[in-house]
Amino acid sequence: MRPKYFVLFLLNLILFSAVVSAQTYDDIYRKIDLKLKKDSSYLNLHYIDFTGPISIPSNVATLPRKDDEPFSFKVTENTSYRFVFLMDAVGIDSLELLYIEQRVDKSAGEGGFFGGGGGGPQTDITRDFIFKDMHDLKLNHFDQYSVLYRKISEYIKKNEDAPPEKLLRINPDTEIQTSMGISSRDNTDYLNFMRTNHLHWYPKPKIVVKAKRGAAVEEVKTSYRLDASFSQISFSHEIMDFAMGGASVEYGFTEKVLNLLPYQATLFNAGFRTLISISDKKTDLNKAVMVDVKIMGRLKMNTSKIIGSLPFVAADKPLLNMGTSGGFDIQMTRPFTLPFLNIYLNAGGPAYTSPAVTIAKGANREAYFSFSQAEATMSFYWNASDKMNSRFRMDIGAGYYDVWKGTYTGTSKSASKKELMQDNFYPVVNFYFNFFSDNSEFYGLKARFFDSQASLTSWLKIAEISGGHIIRFEGTYISAPIARKNRPWENKDGGAILQLRYRYGF
Amino acid sequence: MKKFSLLLLSLVFFQSGFSQESDSVTVANLKKIYNSLEYNTIAFNDLKEQWIINDPVFIREIYNRFVVRNAFRINDKKVTREYVEKVTEEIYNGNILIEVRKRYYDDQIEFFAFIPEEEVNQSEPKYSFDPIIDGFYLSEILNDKIYDKVRNRDYYFDNLTKTDYDVKSGYYFDLKLDLLEPEIMYWNTTSNARNKYLLSFFGKWGDDHIMQPGWYANEYIFGSKLTYYSNISNNPQNYTYSVSLGTNAPASKPFIGTPPAKPLFVSGKSLYVKISGDVMKYIDESLTDFDLSIESKYTFVDNTKRLDYGKMNSKFDFYSNKTYFVLELKKRNLFDLFDFGQFELGGGIGSPDIHHLQYDPASTKITDLDGKKSLFDKFTHFAFVDFGVVRTGGLIQHNLNTLIGYNVQGGFGYFGVKMKVMLNDTFGMDIRYFNTYGVDKKKYDPWRYDSFLVFSPIIRINY
Numbered sequence: 001m002r003p004k005y006f007v008l009f010l011l012n013l014i015l016f017s018a019v020v021s022a023q024t025y026d027d028i029y030r031k032i033d034l035k036l037k038k039d040s041s042y043l044n045l046h047y048i049d050f051t052g053p054i055s056i057p058s059n060v061a062t063l064p065r066k067d068d069e070p071f072s073f074k075v076t077e078n079t080s081y082r083f084v085f086l087m088d089a090v091g092i093d094s095l096e097l098l099y100i101e102q103r104v105d106k107s108a109g110e111g112g113f114f115g116g117g118g119g120g121p122q123t124d125i126t127r128d129f130i131f132k133d134m135h136d137l138k139l140n141h142f143d144q145y146s147v148l149y150r151k152i153s154e155y156i157k158k159n160e161d162a163p164p165e166k167l168l169r170i171n172p173d174t175e176i177q178t179s180m181g182i183s184s185r186d187n188t189d190y191l192n193f194m195r196t197n198h199l200h201w202y203p204k205p206k207i208v209v210k211a212k213r214g215a216a217v218e219e220v221k222t223s224y225r226l227d228a229s230f231s232q233i234s235f236s237h238e239i240m241d242f243a244m245g246g247a248s249v250e251y252g253f254t255e256k257v258l259n260l261l262p263y264q265a266t267l268f269n270a271g272f273r274t275l276i277s278i279s280d281k282k283t284d285l286n287k288a289v290m291v292d293v294k295i296m297g298r299l300k301m302n303t304s305k306i307i308g309s310l311p312f313v314a315a316d317k318p319l320l321n322m323g324t325s326g327g328f329d330i331q332m333t334r335p336f337t338l339p340f341l342n343i344y345l346n347a348g349g350p351a352y353t354s355p356a357v358t359i360a361k362g363a364n365r366e367a368y369f370s371f372s373q374a375e376a377t378m379s380f381y382w383n384a385s386d387k388m389n390s391r392f393r394m395d396i397g398a399g400y401y402d403v404w405k406g407t408y409t410g411t412s413k414s415a416s417k418k419e420l421m422q423d424n425f426y427p428v429v430n431f432y433f434n435f436f437s438d439n440s441e442f443y444g445l446k447a448r449f450f451d452s453q454a455s456l457t458s459w460l461k462i463a464e465i466s467g468g469h470i471i472r473f474e475g476t477y478i479s480a481p482i483a484r485k486n487r488p489w490e491n492k493d494g495g496a497i498l499q500l501r502y503r504y505g506f
Numbered sequence: 507m508k509k510f511s512l513l514l515l516s517l518v519f520f521q522s523g524f525s526q527e528s529d530s531v532t533v534a535n536l537k538k539i540y541n542s543l544e545y546n547t548i549a550f551n552d553l554k555e556q557w558i559i560n561d562p563v564f565i566r567e568i569y570n571r572f573v574v575r576n577a578f579r580i581n582d583k584k585v586t587r588e589y590v591e592k593v594t595e596e597i598y599n600g601n602i603l604i605e606v607r608k609r610y611y612d613d614q615i616e617f618f619a620f621i622p623e624e625e626v627n628q629s630e631p632k633y634s635f636d637p638i639i640d641g642f643y644l645s646e647i648l649n650d651k652i653y654d655k656v657r658n659r660d661y662y663f664d665n666l667t668k669t670d671y672d673v674k675s676g677y678y679f680d681l682k683l684d685l686l687e688p689e690i691m692y693w694n695t696t697s698n699a700r701n702k703y704l705l706s707f708f709g710k711w712g713d714d715h716i717m718q719p720g721w722y723a724n725e726y727i728f729g730s731k732l733t734y735y736s737n738i739s740n741n742p743q744n745y746t747y748s749v750s751l752g753t754n755a756p757a758s759k760p761f762i763g764t765p766p767a768k769p770l771f772v773s774g775k776s777l778y779v780k781i782s783g784d785v786m787k788y789i790d791e792s793l794t795d796f797d798l799s800i801e802s803k804y805t806f807v808d809n810t811k812r813l814d815y816g817k818m819n820s821k822f823d824f825y826s827n828k829t830y831f832v833l834e835l836k837k838r839n840l841f842d843l844f845d846f847g848q849f850e851l852g853g854g855i856g857s858p859d860i861h862h863l864q865y866d867p868a869s870t871k872i873t874d875l876d877g878k879k880s881l882f883d884k885f886t887h888f889a890f891v892d893f894g895v896v897r898t899g900g901l902i903q904h905n906l907n908t909l910i911g912y913n914v915q916g917g918f919g920y921f922g923v924k925m926k927v928m929l930n931d932t933f934g935m936d937i938r939y940f941n942t943y944g945v946d947k948k949k950y951d952p953w954r955y956d957s958f959l960v961f962s963p964i965i966r967i968n969y
Binding site for chain 2: 023024025027028029031032034035036038039041042043044045086089090091092096098135139168170172181182183185336337338339378380382392394396425429483484
């Protein structure tokens, strides 16, 4: 090779390698500037706005630009500069300046073409010093870059209490997810459940502000509360709010333990309920050890005569008589860090006279009675996520009831023979599900399994009227015994009841 | 001229050496900045929506946009025409697919790469070109319309999005609802912030090791259990020791046809004790993962009341198991059986006593029809081995075990499988099936069955 060609070859090699490098730089510059321009949500960048006449050292008053005329800072009242930079990134040790935006407030000082600029604040934003320029400044004019760098660093140091603003528009804090939902460590889940499902009122924080369609609404406490359905009613007034959660009364035709629908249980019950705190924290409901106590009295009543004529009940006449009795129903929030506890006891004396329901047995009649029932369960609460839209509760424990048989000779109203048929404990499992939409109750389900029978209760909110009125449609179905034979006091088929439930002030 | 050439030559080497090094540092720094502009969600990479575009026509459409924009890069450098032609051949043959991943908090694409079919599912796949890690740059190459089409997925694709299944142990409450072995943790405490004492209610329906699985035992044992973890663990098998105390109650037998003429009944109130733990390591530190368990039921009060046997009005004979002992030693984590789980092997002995009794409504006492036999003679002994695989964590957890037992006095045996399968440690099924072998019908106890099938759904709620 002649020396002349060799020299030419070497010169080409030098020039070519420079061109390749420039291409790579330009590629990345373009990608970065494109991303900085277009990504409006995900940029994890900070910025500082220097407003008013900016004090710019003379050596950076004019900055060279890579592909354009030099950029000069304007020192005017209505011009501000936004310095955007990267900090706290993995693998990047120091702050990295990215670009400078010039923002000119058109409404201050400069009238619009039609005079006055009446359309509100107007700001002209131009990104005159882009990342490509800034990086070139860092590579080739480091003294100028370091002046800008120091200006930003000193500003951050001086304003340690007010960290620089972020360009990030996503809010990861509101998107936090846990693997399998959550269970609150205080009474939150318990209170949420009770406020939605309990027959009696539970106090709420005094003022709840709901942002609905932009308007802030204060939820006002009503002077009385009412929960009424076809089978049960509860009532409380603010003059009864002497205890922590007030006091209230209830009346109804329901039986808690036995697998009987309302009106299938031959009784009428009345109760007085109050909520008290046995911990030092009397007012902090979320932390307090609360006892929800209900004292009940129960009268035997021949509802078997009316059950056939109630259009909302689809069930056979009962075969079991209930006795006059008294008892209590207690729910307690995590005593000694145990689970939430529920204890129910109802006991009555043997009263065989004049049974409501008898079964013919030849010339005689037989009647079956249950005088005492009890149930003790532990409750566990959890939610599908921290948004608490899907709320769950499970009760696990044991239930008890006795059954006695009285034999009546001829037309006698008094039993000639009394016999204990069973007094057994059975495991009981209750499962509850509540669904909330936009923090408003929407649907509820309860499934219960006790003594080889299942019962399902489901409700759906059908109306919510301003002022605290809620109407639900509710249905309950109780199955026939599963995987065992019917006992003489049990109906062969299951039954159902459909009802409306009105709640006010809850 | 010669000197000038030498000068240029040294300049080339110096320039290319120095310049390459400084360029590569600068390019690396620029890429670092480029990669750091976004809010970092690397911890969620495996949970982000991701898929493979396998629609051949759509892949060609996208590929062509890259060709037209000359947007292919390898190591940040433009690729040669020859290389593009070579990859295009692969496109013609349908061997190139596109891997796509969306950002976690919004709908933009954060990863896009042409990938040869054989590289899919490789741990470190070799992509055909540099992946695009910025949806806005991708949008510039493809144009907005095609970019939106890629995001909306209205074409053929394979979804690779992972659902987060993982097993965690919460110590707030733990409800394991399995009819055969339920357990409800109701209290816990710690003495040094690392360990845990758990108190649970437990239930136990039957015992496989004495050939009375599930409801064939006709009694339910329930009580309270203390479990101690020296270090809290996500694997419930890693407990240090547990002590169970309980009693029994009669239980009915569902799903069983005609009962035997002389059935097995509960004849009294019993005390149940079980102690188990990883105790062998206290003998020698290398002996880890050994579970030793000692279990016993002892009837301390016999039934006398008529109602204890139900409302029976006539005389009848029956059998009853009043006492039993089970001793078992199991070695866990013997070896990893591929991805199927950890192999475990155990063995032991189970010794129940069997009483032949008579109920007579006219009598206040239960008659022992084998009164002449000593208590020791009433015991029968089973030797058993129990082996299988256990898998914890992930989407599916399972215990698949084989149990083989042999009755020393009766000369018969039984064998079968125990399968406990859980989905995400939340829903599952516990199924056990055993069959007998070597049975001499003349000597076989009349209350025993020839085969046993017991099962229960499982629901576990753990926080």
